Amino acid sequence: MNAAQDILHPQTTLENGLARLVPTLDPAAQGIKGLRRLSGGASQETWSFQMDGGQGYHLILRREPAAARSGGTGIGMAAEARVIKRVAAAGVPAPQIEHELTPDDGIGAGFVMLRIDGEALPHRILRDDSYAPARAKFARQAGKILARIHQSDPTGLPIPVLSPREVLDDLGHRHRAFGAARPVFSLALRWLAQHAPEPRAPKLVHGDFRMGNLIFGPEGIRGVLDWELAHIGDPMADMGWLCMESWRFGNADPVGGLGRREDLFAGYEAAGGDPVDPATVRWWEILSALRWGVIIEEMAAWVREGTDTSVERHVIARRASETEAILLLHLLEGAA
Amino acid sequence: MMQDQPSPNAILAAVAAWLRDTAAEALPAHARFEAKVAAGAVELVRRQIGAEPSESEEARMLSALVGDTGGLDALTARLCAQIENGETDLSTPGLSDLLIATTLNKIDIDQPEFSAAARLRALAQRRRGLP
Numbered sequence: 001m002n003a004a005q006d007i008l009h010p011q012t013t014l015e016n017g018l019a020r021l022v023p024t025l026d027p028a029a030q031g032i033k034g035l036r037r038l039s040g041g042a043s044q045e046t047w048s049f050q051m052d053g054g055q056g057y058h059l060i061l062r063r064e065p066a067a068a069r070s071g072g073t074g075i076g077m078a079a080e081a082r083v084i085k086r087v088a089a090a091g092v093p094a095p096q097i098e099h100e101l102t103p104d105d106g107i108g109a110g111f112v113m114l115r116i117d118g119e120a121l122p123h124r125i126l127r128d129d130s131y132a133p134a135r136a137k138f139a140r141q142a143g144k145i146l147a148r149i150h151q152s153d154p155t156g157l158p159i160p161v162l163s164p165r166e167v168l169d170d171l172g173h174r175h176r177a178f179g180a181a182r183p184v185f186s187l188a189l190r191w192l193a194q195h196a197p198e199p200r201a202p203k204l205v206h207g208d209f210r211m212g213n214l215i216f217g218p219e220g221i222r223g224v225l226d227w228e229l230a231h232i233g234d235p236m237a238d239m240g241w242l243c244m245e246s247w248r249f250g251n252a253d254p255v256g257g258l259g260r261r262e263d264l265f266a267g268y269e270a271a272g273g274d275p276v277d278p279a280t281v282r283w284w285e286i287l288s289a290l291r292w293g294v295i296i297e298e299m300a301a302w303v304r305e306g307t308d309t310s311v312e313r314h315v316i317a318r319r320a321s322e323t324e325a326i327l328l329l330h331l332l333e334g335a336a
Numbered sequence: 337m338m339q340d341q342p343s344p345n346a347i348l349a350a351v352a353a354w355l356r357d358t359a360a361e362a363l364p365a366h367a368r369f370e371a372k373v374a375a376g377a378v379e380l381v382r383r384q385i386g387a388e389p390s391e392s393e394e395a396r397m398l399s400a401l402v403g404d405t406g407g408l409d410a411l412t413a414r415l416c417a418q419i420e421n422g423e424t425d426l427s428t429p430g431l432s433d434l435l436i437a438t439t440l441n442k443i444d445i446d447q448p449e450f451s452a453a454a455r456l457r458a459l460a461q462r463r464r465g466l467p
Contacts, residue, residue: 037366181409181412181413181415181416182412182416183412183415183416183419183431183434183435184435184439186415186416186419186420187419187425187426187435189420190419190420190422190425245451245452248451250449250451252451310370311370311373311374311377312370312373314377315373315376315377315380318380318446318447319446319447321439321442321443321446321447322443322446322447322450322452322453324439324442324443325439325443325450325452325453325455325456326452328435328436328439328456329452329455329456329459331426332426332432332436332459333459
């Protein structure tokens, strides 16, 4: 890759690289068109483009950003691709990977997958009339998909194994490394340590299963995206994260703003998931508020260090107070 | 010297309205989203400029709680250390009221519409004996 060209015209370099690549996917393809960066994805870059000629596939490139940033990191692109292939083979709705980038491709580290047609923007899914059927079945369907993820065989996947206590300790370290002194976080860390669940049979955990990472059609969930935080650990973690108040987008219903916990748990158990312990899910939900707060502190560090100067990141960096409000209410009232 | 009108509040309100209603409408999809985020950022700054200063009251409550004097940062770090070693918890008189007040001061500027902010305001009212 020509470094100077990459700095001056990064999109041209990427466009040329992808144009060279697509004939290996479909010999009849003559190049690409419609390359654009998609919003969202704070840690990985996501690009959309279409094969020009041949099958004309709509494709998504997911790749590592050029510059490293402070804070928690994912499992890496190669491991993420292996996780996606594994769960897709186990019947989880996940993207189909068409190509993993090699150094010869000259456009960084990542992979190309088929685009899943649908909607991922939470506000549309939560409000638009056309998604009413998907909303009605969401909690149960999410439970069923999570059961399938947790039943996938994680043998040999190059991803970390994390007990509840290790997840908590990691958050404590990241908070102290990148955040400010916050009495509410100190209280939450202590409460979580005193109430940590016993380790249960470890499973493949998605790690970021929430509105925004799920692609919807009117009929329901079509795909589960963003597997960069996959690990082996307590399967209840995925349910706690899904129920956390920040992912309800102003709605009252706890499961992604759309459903009841009872339906999530029933869907999970009906699909063969291990019996759900609501108290453990609740512990993970509290940890999830702290986790989102620590991620926000890391994003504030990106702003401070100049590695992300977008207006959006400046605004998100001011959202730690939302997690303090959630945690404080829990500590004072134990409220749902 | 007294500055002329309009006030910072009025100027920022006009900027936010322009970003949201005019600029956003004229921009392509992703930039439109960013213009709305920028309008929200201006509104946040406007709320912060308009807020009553609360830091001296917070420092007074913190001082009483940790039994020391000093700047806000040092007192807050001291309180966190006391919580982490178990010396102070929510049964300590004054801690709940301090944390409710400081969290509300922040979220009322950062995100007054967030769902948990309303519940925290209601809790603060009940603790003051109001209906």
